[in-house]
Amino acid sequence: MRKFVLTTLLAVFVITITNAAKIQGFIKEEHGSPLAYATVTIKGTPTGTTANSKGFYSLDLKPGNYTLQFEYVGFVAVEKIIEVMDKDQQVDVVLIANQNLMGEVIVKAKGEDPAYRIIRQAIKKRPYYQQQTDSLSVDIYLKGIIRTISIPGKIFGQKVERDGSDGLDSMGKGVAMLSESNLLLDEVRPNQSKITVRSSFSRGDNMGLNFSKVTSFYTNNVNIFDVNSSSRGFISPIADGALNFYRYKLLNTYTRDGVTIKTIRVIPKRKQEPLFSGNIEIAEGSWRIYSLDLLLTKDYQLELIDTLKIKQLHGPVTPDTWKTKNQIISIGFDMFNFKGVGSFVNVYSNYNLHPRFSQGYFDNVVMKYDTGYYKKDSSFWTQSRPVTLEDDEQRYYTFRDSMNTVRDNRPKSYYDSLRRKQKIKLTHILWSNQHYRWYSNNSTATYQLKGLTKGLEYNTIEGVALKVNQYFNYMPNKGPYNYHLHWNMRYGFENRHFNSFGTLTIASKDDTYRNRYLSLSGGKRVSQLNNDNPINALTNSLYTLFAKRNYIKLYENWFGNVQYNNKFENGFTINVAASFEDRVPLNNTSLYSFSKSARPFTPNHPEELAAVGFDRHQALIADIAISYQPGQKYIQYPNRKVSIGSDKPVFTLNYTAGIPDLLGSDVKYNKWKLSATDNMNLKLAGLFKYNIGLGGFLNADRYSIPDMKHFNGNRTFYNMKYLNSFQLAPYYAYSNVAKFYGEANVEHHFNGLLTNKIPLFNKLKWNLVAGGNAFYVKQDQYYAEAFVGLENIFKLFRVDFIAGYQPLLKTQLGVRVGFGGFLGGAFKID
Structure with a gap:
């Protein structure tokens, strides 16, 4: 009997599975x-699916009677009753736009649009819905795809090679990135959250685009992008002060499942503000969001991409609690002739509004990847993804997987072919960089020679000098370390001095976020008297040749150095170093300049430090730096942790000792410095940055100019070290060995807060920046400056207007140019 029952149950199970039918069609x-990413739900259940960008959907259902709900933002929902048998069915649906089914809209003559009453009620209820649930858990399916339309042949003069290995055609058209993930989001108010990545499958590059997993319009400031970004955010149409930024118009009224829905047009009052345009639907009576369809463009402070459209559909989890059912972000971009489109779909399901979390569940890990998260096969994704793949997406996955298989099984002849294709060109050696790579199944080795013309400079000490920088990297597939060698050679044609030194760095490759490495270096080199290098060689060359200003001050040194760095998971970083220098003074040997000025060149020994002798001597120096940033957050992978930083300041303590007598060392001093730095994202108010420090010498019995405390001055027309320099200060006038000093650099980036209201500036998107720099040593030895400037000029440049004050001298006025803004912040002069 028992055997019969088991056999019967098994037969019923097999028949049930066998009889499952596919319901599919177009919306x-x-x-x-087609209505891209429309929602399909089985009425009365959380089960459903989402159509793809072609409007195609597919559902596997067991035999029975079902009511399917078809919904799309801005369209009237449709219900269809179907009977599922054992055969597949095609169920196509047509949805009608809400605007085509206008309800009764009454506007009093010369009166206020009825939309304002609704919006005011929604604003009043906004805090309630923002804080309605103390905790929740929700499953999220994420899908992102970027399709390129075209890619330029050259970028900044460099040819873009196309070999077909990325799956794009010869014009750069095709799928550039495709990713899918299944997540569990757990939250507890006010600020505890954790994401568990159960499965993830990704191919390609997301171009740095990272959107928020949950975008709430019940907050005043809406985070479209990841909350760790420096984005200002955007003003919600139902923010507390929204009436100051938006106009509203009631478009229509309709009823859905007994709920009256008001469709309202959202219209920005001014351009160049972080504002949305489009439609938002509010439920009458409860005043909650039913759906929204909103647009961001470059006219409303959208950067990097040209357009971004966000759609959300909300629905009941309980009768009184509604949550987001799905979210679709669509983008378009055209930058430097990179053209493309993308879509990012979030589908939310299985809300739990009363989850129970074990004690200690919420810690400094904000995202955790399950073991084997990347090992799910295609059958798993076929069953679990709520959005059907499109033809080009299926081809893309197949192509990428086949490429990975080829890479994992490359024969020796493949690497021999790659080596033969490499070309050594005279133009690469002289101007651009020459690369060479050795290919192997077991390791990768690369060699780079920086363009020789980039290593040319001119100064009064060496005349014309040529630097040859070479880099060799060896990265074995097995083993815990990578190896990097930097070899620098330098020759001064006027003083005929040859210098050469090398640095070998052994770095851990398994936990790169910890920046754990050991470096060994030694040889003979040329260094600036201020080891913080306040002026770069290119700038000094231009000023020496064309303005007869020799700002750079150099000395030679035979040296050896060992350094160890490690960052710990608790937010501490330690750097320990020991170095020995045999310091050799240098003098001017070349006084040539294109300038006809009668002004003489200054000596290589700074005139301000004439009282501080600099003869040949030796220095043995030990240095330790300990930094700490509280509030570290981490991503936990199965085999490692990755830090994603913190919103707290970084505190750093430096201690340096000049060790006397050992190895003939002539120096004897001890100095310290305590500093704090931070970038505070104030959202709509802008970005505030500061770098403040205190320090001094405990003793300074024997020292030389390189051992002193130097403040990074600047006498050139441009500046790069904005939070580590004084824009109008001299280079060595305030160098000291005082027992105490203080310094501060502060600046506030308004990010359009004020300039977006000024004609012309708001169209140019030039943003205001302001701040000040100061240091204090003693009563008659201090310096202060204030500045105001414009940045984001052509996305690259920044211009500051500065007033500087120092004792016994008139107030200085000056202008400095540098890189700053959306793209400029990533540039530097090497």
Whole structure:
């Protein structure tokens, strides 16, 4: 009997699985255009699916009777009753736009649009819905795809090679990135959250785009991008002060499942503000969001991409609690002739509004990847993904997987072919960089020679000098370390001095976020008297040749150095170093300049430090730096942790000792410095940055100019070290060995807060920046400056206007140019 029952149950199970049928079709609007990512739900259940960008959906259902709900933002939902048998069915649906089914809209003559009453009620209820649930858990399916339309042949003069290995055609058209993830989001108010990545499958590059997993319009400031970004955010149409930024118009009224829905047009009052345009639907009576369809463009402070459209559909989890059912972000971009489109779909399901979390569940790990998260096969994704793959997406996955298989099984002849294809060109050696790579199944080795013309400079000490920088990297597939060698050679044609030194760095490759490495270096080199290098060689060359200003001050040194760095998971970083220098003074040997000025060149020994002798001597120096940033957050992978930083300041303590007598060392001093730095994202108010420090010498019995405390001055027309320099200060006038000093650099980036209201500036998107720099040594030895400037000029440049004050001298006025803004912040002069 028992055997019969088991056999019967098994037969019923097999028959049930066998009889499952596929319900599929297209969801379109009345004119035949597909409704991308429309929602399909089995009424009365959380089960459903989402159509793809072609409006195609597919559901596997067991035999029975079902009511399917078809929804799309801005369209009237449709219900269809179907009977599922053992055969597949095609169920196509046409949805009608809300605007085509206008309800009663009454506007009093010369009166206020009825939309304002609704919006005011929604604003009043906004805090309630923002804080309605103390905790929740929700499953999230994420899908992102970027399709390129074209890619330029050259970028900044460099040719873009196309070999087909990325799956794009010869014009750069195709799928550039495709990713899918299944997540569990757990939250507890006010600020505890954790994401568990159960499965993830990704191919390609997301171009740095990282959107928020949950975007709430119940907050005043809406985070479209990841909350760790420096984005200002955007003003919600139902923010507390939204009436100061938006106009509203009631478009129509309709009823859905007994709920009256008001469709309202959202219209920005001014351009160049972080504002949305589009439609938002509010439920009458409860005043909650039913759906939204909103647009961001470059006219409203969108950067990097040209357009971003966000759609959300909300629905009931309980009768009184509604949550987001799905979210679709669509983007378009055209920058430097990179053209493309993308879509990022979030589908939310299985809300739990009363989850129970074990004690200690919320810690400094904010995202955790399950073991084997990347090992799910295609059958798993076929069953679990709520959005059907499109043809080009299926081809993309197949192509990428086949490429990975080829890479994992490359024969020796493949690497021999790659080596033969490499070319050594005279133009690479002289101007651009020459690369060479050795290919192997077991390791990768690369060699780079920086363009020789980039190593040319001119100064009064060496005349014309040529630097040859070479880099060799060896990265074995097995083993815990990578190896990097930097070899620098330098020759001064006027003083005929040859210098050469090398640095070998052994770095851990398994936990790169910890920046754990050991470096060994030694040889003979040329160094600036201020080891913080306040002026770069290119700038000094231009000023020496064309303005007869020799700002750079150099000395030679035979040296050896050992350094160890490690960052710990608790936020501490330690750097320990010991170095020995045999310091050799240098003098001017070349006084040539294109300038006809009668002004003489200054000596290599700074005139301000004439009282501080600099003869040949030796220095043995030990240095330790300990930094700490509280509040570290981490991503936990199965085999490692990765730090994603913190919103707290970084505190750093430096201690340096000049060790006397050992190895003939002539120096004897001890100095310290305590500093704090931070970038505070104030959202709509902008970005505030500061770097403040205190320090001094405990003793300074024997020292030389390189051992002194130097403040990074600047006498050139441009500046790069904005939070580590004084824009109008001299280079060595305030160098000291005082027992105490203080310094501060502060600046506030308004990011359009004020300039977006000024004609012309708001169109140019030039943003205001202001701040001040100061240091204090003693009563008659201090310096202060204030500045105001414009940045984001052509996305690259920044211009500051500065007033500087120092004792016994008139107030200085000056202008400095540098890189700053959306793209400029990533540039530097090497």
